[in-house]
Amino acid sequence: MSGHELKRVGLKVTLPRLKILQILESAGDQHHLTAEDVYKILIEQGEEVGLATVYRVLTQFEQAGIVRRLNFENNISVFELDTGDNHDHLVCLKSGFVKEFVDPVIEDRIRDIAKENGYNLSNHNLVIYGTLESEMSKDGRGRK
Template identity: 90%
Template sequence: MSGAELKKVGLKVTLPRLKILEILESAGDEHHLTAEDVYKILLEQGEEVGLATVYRVLTQFEQAGIVRRLNFENNISIFELDTGDNHDHLVCLKSGKVKEFVDPIIESRIQEIAKENGYELSGHSLVIYGTLPQESR
């Protein structure tokens, strides 16, 4: 996403917004980041952005539909780019590691359950909690 796209969703283009967006876009497989993770990366890059600014920008991105905030039982909120796809999450209760997955059978069954109960499905959220083996954390 570019500065022009930030403007399109109603956000002023600022250096902190661009830097935070860049971090989210370049996170790769580990793209489920807490605000603190983003803050630490900014510090490692030599950026002088406060943690409050990181939270504020991530909240603005969430309101603009750029990111999704996921709140898990371990009292951790993570952020991921909102790519428009539908996926579910596995969360390790020991390490906090988050992995996403898509299962066509689960997706189909959720649609069936909604239909059986007279609901028009607009979305869903499935989170599976467990513990990874020590060597995988």
């Protein structure tokens, strides 16, 4: 997303907004970031942006439809770019690691359940909580 696209969604182009957007776009597989994660990256890059600014920008991005705010069981908000796709999440209760997945069978079943109950489905959010086997083996509670 560019400065032009920020303007298109009604946001003024500022350096903090561009930097935060760049971080979100370049996060790769680890793209579920907390505001604190974004703040730490900015500090590592030598940027002088306060944590309050990061929270404000992420909230503005959420309101503009640029990012999604996800609240998992640990009561920590994470942000991901809103790419318009529909996916669900697996969350490790020990490490907090978040993994996305798409399962056509689950998607079909959710649509069926909504229809069977007289709902026009507009959105859904499925989160599966557990512990990664690799996390369990670190403390001896699990086996590989």
